[in-house]
Amino acid sequence: MNWVVKTLTSTLGRKLIMALTGAFLSLFLVVHLIGNLQLLKDDGGMAFNIYADFMGHNPLIQTVSILNFTFIILHIITSVILTRLNNKARPVSYAYDGKSSAWSSRNMGILGTVILIFLVVHLSNFWGKSKLTTFEAGSYVPYVTYGEATMQNLYDVVAISFQEWWLVALYVVSMIGLAFHLSHGFISMFQTLGLNHSKYNFVIKIVGYEFAILVPAMFAAIPVFMFLNLQGGLLYLFAGIGVLALVVGAMVSNGHKQQLAV
Amino acid sequence: MNLTLKIWRQKNNKEKGKMVTYKVQDISDDMSFLEMMDVLNEELLKKGEEPVAFDHDCREGICGMCSMYINGHPHGPERTTTCQLHMRSFKDGDTITIEPWRAKGFPVVKDLVVDRSAFDRIIQAGGFVSVNTGVSVDANEIPIAKDVASEAMDAATCIGCGACVAACKNASAMLFVSAKISHLGLLPQGKTEKNRRVQRMIAQMDAEEFGACTNTGACAAECPKSISLVNIARMNREYFAAKVASEA
Numbered sequence: 401m402n403w404v405v406k407t408l409t410s411t412l413g414r415k416l417i418m419a420l421t422g423a424f425l426s427l428f429l430v431v432h433l434i435g436n437l438q439l440l441k442d443d444g445g446m447a448f449n450i451y452a453d454f455m456g457h458n459p460l461i462q463t464v465s466i467l468n469f470t471f472i473i474l475h476i477i478t479s480v481i482l483t484r485l486n487n488k489a490r491p492v493s494y495a496y497d498g499k500s501s502a503w504s505s506r507n508m509g510i511l512g513t514v515i516l517i518f519l520v521v522h523l524s525n526f527w528g529k530s531k532l533t534t535f536e537a538g539s540y541v542p543y544v545t546y547g548e549a550t551m552q553n554l555y556d557v558v559a560i561s562f563q564e565w566w567l568v569a570l571y572v573v574s575m576i577g578l579a580f581h582l583s584h585g586f587i588s589m590f591q592t593l594g595l596n597h598s599k600y601n602f603v604i605k606i607v608g609y610e611f612a613i614l615v616p617a618m619f620a621a622i623p624v625f626m627f628l629n630l631q632g633g634l635l636y637l638f639a640g641i642g643v644l645a646l647v648v649g650a651m652v653s654n655g656h657k658q659q660l661a662v
Numbered sequence: 663m664n665l666t667l668k669i670w671r672q673k674n675n676k677e678k679g680k681m682v683t684y685k686v687q688d689i690s691d692d693m694s695f696l697e698m699m700d701v702l703n704e705e706l707l708k709k710g711e712e713p714v715a716f717d718h719d720c721r722e723g724i725c726g727m728c729s730m731y732i733n734g735h736p737h738g739p740e741r742t743t744t745c746q747l748h749m750r751s752f753k754d755g756d757t758i759t760i761e762p763w764r765a766k767g768f769p770v771v772k773d774l775v776v777d778r779s780a781f782d783r784i785i786q787a788g789g790f791v792s793v794n795t796g797v798s799v800d801a802n803e804i805p806i807a808k809d810v811a812s813e814a815m816d817a818a819t820c821i822g823c824g825a826c827v828a829a830c831k832n833a834s835a836m837l838f839v840s841a842k843i844s845h846l847g848l849l850p851q852g853k854t855e856k857n858r859r860v861q862r863m864i865a866q867m868d869a870e871e872f873g874a875c876t877n878t879g880a881c882a883a884e885c886p887k888s889i890s891l892v893n894i895a896r897m898n899r900e901y902f903a904a905k906v907a908s909e910a
């Protein structure tokens with residue numbers, strides 16, 4: 401076996417794969433979120449449609465999206481392999497298990513499964529429909545013309561979907577799952593990469609928790625706002641997120657101080 | 663005080679074990695946990711029953727031999743070794759569940775005794791400094807900065823008891839291995855072999871079938887010597903750097 405394969409199939413190497421793919425997927429979340437926020441613009445969906453059309457046709461974005469799917473699959477496969485190995489490492493379990501770690505850190509698999517189920521629903525709802533729609537058939541997604549350009553009116557598909565309360569509820573619940581997944585995963589990524597230093601740990605912690613809470617909160621807000629017909633609610637969203645960011649920041653720094661005091 | 667004990671009994675590695683319930687009476691607050699076990703064993707002997715086998719040696723918290731999983735925590739509710747745990751941490755009428763360390767890498771020998779020679783094999787793989795010991799050098803001849811020395815000493819307080827493995831949901835040995843790698847690799851005498859050491863010790867750790875770390879932090883929370891997760895991060899760094907850049 402050559403050294404690359406050997407390294408990547410060691411326990412540490414597999415952790416490295418989890419961390420690096422996780423880092424990429426976290427980055428993807430940010431890009432995806434920024435694009436999606438245009439759904440809340442009060443322009444009948446024009447900004448969002450132009451953005452979606454660009455994302456669907458730009459060759460660079462298309463390449464990155466293939467990478468994205470590959471990393472999602474790699475993240476899942478590696479986690480399954482790791483979980484199986486880790487279960488084998490303790491063949492007999494304890495009769496009385498005291499648990500001395502955070503719930504989310506012990507249940508990343510359950511949280512990941514929630515996200516996976518969400519992904520299947522989410523992708524078949526929007527991405528799949530858009531990909532299967534051809535100009536001639538026009539069966540799934542209607543078309544719209546802005547000036548010269550004709551494109552799929554994905555905004556309509558989204559807006560109609562988010563009139564269903566159960567779908568909105570599914571999105572909110574999934575985003576809560578994502579928040580817990582990130583609350584362990586994001587900070588954990590730094591530890592795996594060996595970035596644990598008393599000078600920077602506070603920054604990692606603050607960024608980690610802010611990311612884990614604010615990103616899913618903004619994602620969840622989109623279907624909720626659209627369900628309540630609060631288009632043009634971007635301002636309210638940002639105000640709410642600002643307050644939430646302050647609360648999270650205060651809680652994390654308070655917890656950090658207490659930890660140092662011990 | 664009077665206590666109910668639920669203890670894992672297992673004749674040997676081949677046979678299946680089970681939890682057995684015992685009662686002990688008139689236990690004093692000042693007894694150590696192991697003294698309480700001694701009281702139980704004396705009573706069992708009087709009754710002609712097999713005493714409970716458990717590991718212990720120094721009973722001073724320095725050798726790392728004692729190893730009981732008490733009420734869901736390695737070494738019980740306090741952050742210390744089982745031998746340094748006192749009965750004042752319990753109250754009259756308590757039920758205490760006592761199990762051996764549970765890990766593929768630590769097979770049960772008998773009752774609460776597990777075979778921890780996997781740790782010895784990990785040390786043999788690279789947890790040493792190979793020097794030709796000629797004439798001993800003068801003290802302080804090799805300058806070592808105080809903060810580096812302190813960090814190495816902190817890591818060196820690991821007594822190799824295996825509580826980290828016992829606490830980890832993945833039965834991972836990374837806190838132990840990283841403590842050894844840090845304590846040797848931080849000091850100038852150990853630095854020269856650090857690339858080889860980290861690769862060999864981790865290869866051995868994997869071969870012993872300990873699990874992979876998922877950064878839950880249970881190990882550091884339970885370690886009787888407060889070994890920190892910083893060591894695991896350092897081990898990760900050294901491992902990846904050694905794999906990517908070193909000749910060895």
Ligand code: FES
Binds near residue numbers: 719722725726728746
């Ligand atoms: S018996 Fe030596 S540390 Fe407990």
